[in-house]
Amino acid sequence: MTAIEARDVALSFGETPALRGASVSVASGEIVAVMGPSGSGKSTLLHCLAGILVPDSGEIHFEGRRIDTLSETERSALRRDRFGFVFQFGQLVPELTAEENVALPLLLSGVKRGAALAQARPWFDRLGLTGLGRRRSGELSGGQAQRVALARGLVARPGVLFADEPTGALDSLTGEQVMELLVTSAREQGTTVVLVTHDARVAAYADRQVIVRDGKVNALVHS
Numbered sequence: 001m002t003a004i005e006a007r008d009v010a011l012s013f014g015e016t017p018a019l020r021g022a023s024v025s026v027a028s029g030e031i032v033a034v035m036g037p038s039g040s041g042k043s044t045l046l047h048c049l050a051g052i053l054v055p056d057s058g059e060i061h062f063e064g065r066r067i068d069t070l071s072e073t074e075r076s077a078l079r080r081d082r083f084g085f086v087f088q089f090g091q092l093v094p095e096l097t098a099e100e101n102v103a104l105p106l107l108l109s110g111v112k113r114g115a116a117l118a119q120a121r122p123w124f125d126r127l128g129l130t131g132l133g134r135r136r137s138g139e140l141s142g143g144q145a146q147r148v149a150l151a152r153g154l155v156a157r158p159g160v161l162f163a164d165e166p167t168g169a170l171d172s173l174t175g176e177q178v179m180e181l182l183v184t185s186a187r188e189q190g191t192t193v194v195l196v197t198h199d200a201r202v203a204a205y206a207d208r209q210v211i212v213r214d215g216k217v218n219a220l221v222h223s
């Protein structure tokens with residue numbers, strides 16, 4: 001079954017064409033790495049798939065439903081309830097503790113505080129963060145913060161986890177540890193993953209790599 005799909009998507013920023021007829025289809029439970037040169041349109045494609053940007057033309061489908069034609073409110077609810085996100089710089093909320101950060105997607109979806117924190121806590125042992133739940137993001141290393149961000153991305157069991165350069169700010173060993181945890185956790189809960197990366201070693205963790213060039217998805221590599 002297809003989880004998420006872009007069909008012939010085009011999007012320009014003013015005069016700059018970022019996507020020029022990009023198509024990609026990601027199966028349910030599949031982990032796909034989006035590779036390609038700087039400026040080729042990888043992040044724009046990810047943002048279109050995730051309902052953050054609306055294409056000028058083409059279609060985005062999630063679980064068989066067209067989502068690019070939804071209202072901003074509906075797309076925002078879809079992102080909150082069905083999608084998870086991990087970015088290059090964890091983007092944890094500095095005022096919250098690590099476990100509050102992980103619980104955040106659940107709290108925003110209306111889960112009560114106690115229940116949300118109870119669901120967040122097991123992620124600390126799972127991701128090698130035992131004892132760090134009460135720390136704030138300023139008191140975590142880059143790798144620890146990125147594992148907290150990963151837990152936050154997965155805690156609500158999203159249909160799709162979108163990860164934009166999730167290891168881009170980490171040294172290679174720490175990056176590989178985060179990738180191993182990302183892949184293991186996503187597989188355990190059957191989460192589909194769309195991952196943008198420059199790094200071939202990171203992409204090698206995916207089931208499949210797609211290459212974006214000049215705003216098109218023009219090559220498929222099975223790893």
Ligand SMILES: Nc1ncnc2c1ncn2[C@@H]1O[C@H](COP(=O)(O)OP(=O)(O)OP(=O)(O)O)[C@@H](O)[C@H]1O
Pocket residue numbers: 013016017018036037038039040041042043044045
């Ligand atoms: N908000 C924006 N406003 C104007 N132009 C943009 C914007 N975002 C992206 N672009 C342009 O669109 C094109 C594609 O950008 P995008 O960020 O998708 O590429 P990318 O492949 O993710 O690049 P990188 O690997 O460097 O992050 C580039 O030419 C970029 O300059």
